[in-house]
Amino acid sequence: MRNIKYLITGALFGIVLVKSEVVSWFRIQEMFRFQAFHMYGIIGSAIIVGLISIQIIKRFKIKTIDGEDIVIPEKKFHWGNIYGGLIFGLGWAITGACPGPLFAQVGGGFLIVAVTLVSAIAGTWTYGLIREKLHH
């Protein structure tokens, strides 16, 4: 039952993804063609709100509701950030959706996107399969 709070947070996030039109293929097209500020505004303001929140949490040493210290995992650079990033960018421009919106689109009744989601899972699986052979 302790996972219910994540289900609710996810649902609120999913609602925002749809209501902001982030889930729209057209909005992603507009973004990559530099023809609207919309997506840049959303991602930019989300970063700023997140950054300020994290700074407040660190400055005042705020703990979780269970009293734990908050720890943010460190991301170490590897070449996958570059190669994988470019491959994801290619896929993002085609599907018009990153993983969050894929889930939201399926929930929104675009059942064809379930095929895209299964294919994305297959992509992750293939990465796991050939991981050792890839340059990181």
Next chain:
Amino acid sequence: MEFITQPWPWYVSGTLIGMVIPALLLSGNKAFGISSTLRHICAICIPANIAFFKHDWKSQTWNLFFAIGIILGGFIAVHFLGGQHPVAINPQTTTILKQQGVKDFNGLLPKDIFSFQQLLSLRGFIFIVVGGFLVGFGTRYAGGCTSGHSIMGIASLQWPSLAATCCFMAGGILTTWFILPYLLKL
């Protein structure tokens, strides 16, 4: 209610998305990110003795609940909050897309590309299946997606996330400008 059923402006949406970060940190020390769920699903459904899927996904079940929540949220937004409607994109984008062969502008996604009827055409297969594969492969290779790197990673001042985000954008821009025109014509 009018405000809720209209599309939400970027600053409302961005602020709410940004607030997911402290919500997850405060409620249980969880770092915002979605693409990892795909890895957990692989580990649960088809681990196939692959080392990469022998990770401790059981300690990450929150991520799966979060993803199920997104599906529910998508359902609620479309069915009860007026989420499905033509998207008011820049008319210049509409003009270019029409020239390149997109016909349906009545919803969040163009139905002449994303539908079961199109799945077996070459164009539909590329947009629906190949695109999805690249998203799943690329995000895991990159170690995160728009949420984990571009929002959570940059907000926590991690430069590898900034590098990854620049590559997401570069890949997407190059594809949109130089590859999509050919794919849309198929």
